[in-house]
Amino acid sequence: MCKLQVTDNELVACFIKGEESALQSLIIRHERKIYTSIYLMVKDRELADDIFQDTFIKVINKLRSGNYNEEGKFLSWVLRIAHNLVIDYFRSLKRMPLVHENEEYSIFDNLPLMDENIEDKIILEQVHKQIRQLIEELPYDQREVVIMRHFGNMSFKEIAEITNVSINTSLGRMRYALINLRKLIKDNAIYLSVS
Amino acid sequence: MNESCTLNELVLYLHNETSLLQTVEVQNAIDTDEEIAEVFDDLKKITGYITEISIRPAGALRESIINYARLSRGTK
Numbered sequence: 001m002c003k004l005q006v007t008d009n010e011l012v013a014c015f016i017k018g019e020e021s022a023l024q025s026l027i028i029r030h031e032r033k034i035y036t037s038i039y040l041m042v043k044d045r046e047l048a049d050d051i052f053q054d055t056f057i058k059v060i061n062k063l064r065s066g067n068y069n070e071e072g073k074f075l076s077w078v079l080r081i082a083h084n085l086v087i088d089y090f091r092s093l094k095r096m097p098l099v100h101e102n103e104e105y106s107i108f109d110n111l112p113l114m115d116e117n118i119e120d121k122i123i124l125e126q127v128h129k130q131i132r133q134l135i136e137e138l139p140y141d142q143r144e145v146v147i148m149r150h151f152g153n154m155s156f157k158e159i160a161e162i163t164n165v166s167i168n169t170s171l172g173r174m175r176y177a178l179i180n181l182r183k184l185i186k187d188n189a190i191y192l193s194v195s
Numbered sequence: 196m197n198e199s200c201t202l203n204e205l206v207l208y209l210h211n212e213t214s215l216l217q218t219v220e221v222q223n224a225i226d227t228d229e230e231i232a233e234v235f236d237d238l239k240k241i242t243g244y245i246t247e248i249s250i251r252p253a254g255a256l257r258e259s260i261i262n263y264a265r266l267s268r269g270t271k
Contacts, residue, residue: 020264027257032249039250052252056260060267131241132248149210150245156212168203175206182237 008074016063027056030075033151037079040147041086043136051089055082079152080162083144127190134184142177145170200224200231209238 006014008029014022034055039048058081062068068077135143144163148154154162160170184190200221207213208221224231 015264018268020261020268023264024257024261027260031257032251035252036249049252049256052256053260057263060260060264127244128248131244135245135248146245150242151249156207156210171203171206174210175202178206178238178241179202181241182234185237185241 012063012068034078034082037147037151038082040135040143051085054085076152076154130190134181138177142173145173146177149174205235209242
């Protein structure tokens with residue numbers, strides 16, 4: 001019997017041996033990061049649901065066919081599968097958002113103002129919602145790097161390899177994303193109380 | 196932002212990806228330059244929030260994945 005508090009690789013091994021509960025543990029452990037990553041890329045809950053399921057169907061099939069040798073990088077591996085499915089989806093629609101850093105984009109006027117007199121918890125939820133909206137409005141290239149770095153725990157080198165760009169480009173995209181977010185937060189007087 | 200610390204270096208430092216030498220240089224820039232310190236503080240807060248905004252998928256999604264795993268066992 002496999003225990004719950006084990007490494008990802010141990011759970012993967014348990015699942016391959018036939019224990020479905022190990023897969024359940026892996027999903028519970030990582031579902032928030034994986035689902036949020038997909039959602040922030042596609043910006044649609046129903047589509048995110050579909051891609052989340054398709055991602056794990058691929059994960060299951062790849063694990064059973066012996067196509068997993070990531071050694072401690074299960075989450076990154078799953079996020080790469082999810083990322084490829086998102087790319088496939090946009091390609092199928094022929095509407096891959098190709099917005100680049102140097103282009104002007106109008107995300108600065110798309111934010112509701114915050115009521116300063118509501119309770120702390122509600123304020124925090126509002127801030128989370130606003131930050132999520134701001135990330136959703138970032139150009140795809142920048143959003144992708146933010147997602148892979150912060151939800152996939154991938155290094156800039158790994159992100160560069162997956163997205164077929166140089167490390168400097170992936171680092172630059174993160175820089176643009178963070179600076180854009182900083183400007184938007186200041187412009188819209190969003191108060192970030194947690195450091 | 197002065198020449199002793201570029202924004203790229205600050206972003207790398209924020210994500211713990213600087214070399215030892217870069218780490219010392221960036222930390223020194225933060226300690227001695229108010230503008231850099233302010234930018235770093237803001238970016239640190241923003242990245243702190245990014246990881247807090249995650250969404251949990253519906254439980255039914257997990258169930259359907261587990262069901263697929265059960266039903267497809269032995270068919271691959």
